[in-house]
Amino acid sequence: MKSYAYDLDERDLKQERQKARELRHSQWWKRRCAKGRCHYCGSRMPAAELTMDHIVPVARGGKSTKGNVVPACKSCNNKKKQLLPMEWDAYLQMCQNVP
Template sequence: MDAQDSAYRREREKAKKLKKTQWWQNLLARGECHFCGKIFDRTELTMDHLVPVSRGGSSSKGNVVPCCKPCNNEKKYLTPAEMILKNQLGKDVSF
């Protein structure tokens, strides 16, 4: 296991712990997807990293948001800015 794998696992473990906090439960209770703004049942929302873990993002309150599964699938490994550009330009724009 290399250092990158270790960091990735560590961030995923932090995300699991963060999901159990009252802060995260309150966000889920609102039911709003951060990206599309639609309201969903809490079971239909996922934790999305604004800066993906695969690109050095952390599992912290400042980097995770509730996201519906369709938006999460569309965003993949992109940042929100890259996702907006992709939607406007119609092509992959990751840096």
């Protein structure tokens, strides 16, 4: 299977994961989740059911910054996996075109 990961060492990955944990506890993130809406499908749900998704995944060079994380329902987050935004859009288009 083709690896999508860049040349990230374990230390860099741990650092980005730590930044994500810190963001999850910030007031900024709590306000984002309080809206109760998935960034991708727009579904409304309790804030506790939203997960943090990296728009550009860490494994593909993304960072744990306010501009790169969005609240997502578990379903969308699991489907998106490590896709880049343009790949996610193509996936959604493909799903809509399947009869």
